[in-house]
Amino acid sequence: MAQNKIGVYLAIKGQVFGPYSESDFQQLHRTGEIERFRWIWDLETSQWRALDPAPAPLRVGATETVKQAPQTAPQATLAAQAFQAQPTAAAILAHVESSKFVEAKNIAAICHNYHHAVAGRIGDVTANGCELVSDEPYSSPPLCTRSLVHLNLLDEESGKSVNVEARIFDIMKTQRGWMYRIHWDQAPAIL
Numbered sequence: 740m741a742q743n744k745i746g747v748y749l750a751i752k753g754q755v756f757g758p759y760s761e762s763d764f765q766q767l768h769r770t771g772e773i774e775r776f777r778w779i780w781d782l783e784t785s786q787w788r789a790l791d792p793a794p795a796p797l798r799v800g801a802t803e804t805v806k807q808a809p810q811t812a813p814q815a816t817l818a819a820q821a822f823q824a825q826p827t828a829a830a831i832l833a834h835v836e837s838s839k840f841v842e843a844k845n846i847a848a849i850c851h852n853y854h855h856a857v858a859g860r861i862g863d864v865t866a867n868g869c870e871l872v873s874d875e876p877y878s879s880p881p882l883c884t885r886s887l888v889h890l891n892l893l894d895e896e897s898g899k900s901v902n903v904e905a906r907i908f909d910i911m912k913t914q915r916g917w918m919y920r921i922h923w924d925q926a927p928a929i930l
Contacts, residue, residue, distance in 0.1 A: 748780035749773075750787065771922035774868055774908040791863070846930065849891045850907075850919065855881035857919070861892065864930050868905070868922040874915045882919065884910055890921070894929045901927045
């Protein structure tokens with residue numbers, strides 16, 4: 740892909756950032772800063788491509804959430820390893836096209852930084868992170884962006900749990916609480 744000849748462009752909320760050199764882009768990926776962005780310019784198709792996967796389609800009138808078919812663990816692991824081994828713009832675009840979702844199941848979470856804790860549910864899981872949605876109606880979020888946090892994830896169906904070290908890269912207010920965009924180095928095995 741010719742991304743590295745002119746640089747990599749990223750965008751969020753209508754603002755374009757770049758060009759980033761390939762080494763700068765790899766640094767964004769290593770530090771997790773790539774999670775701040777929602778779009779990457781695809782030089783081959785001359786259009787913006789979403790870095791975040793779209794949610795699963797909804798059925799009008801459905802009472803349950805529609806979920807994507809789960810990937811088998813080996814495929815999800817291989818996709819995550821390939822993505823982490825080659826954090827280039829081409830690898831990012833290839834990753835967006837393939838295995839966009841890692842099935843989140845029914846995962847409860849407690850996220851803490853040893854001073855503050857937030858409870859919620861995990862959604863929009865990718866090889867690099869997830870969203871933690873909390874219904875706790877704080878006037879301001881108890882955790883802050885760029886902070887190192889620990890997640891305790893509980894698969895309520897199997898009863899298995901795992902602890903994960905991660906970093907918060909974005910926080911948004913929702914109607915009922917807060918949504919935290921979280922970055923990790925590797926998707927936990929229970930997902």
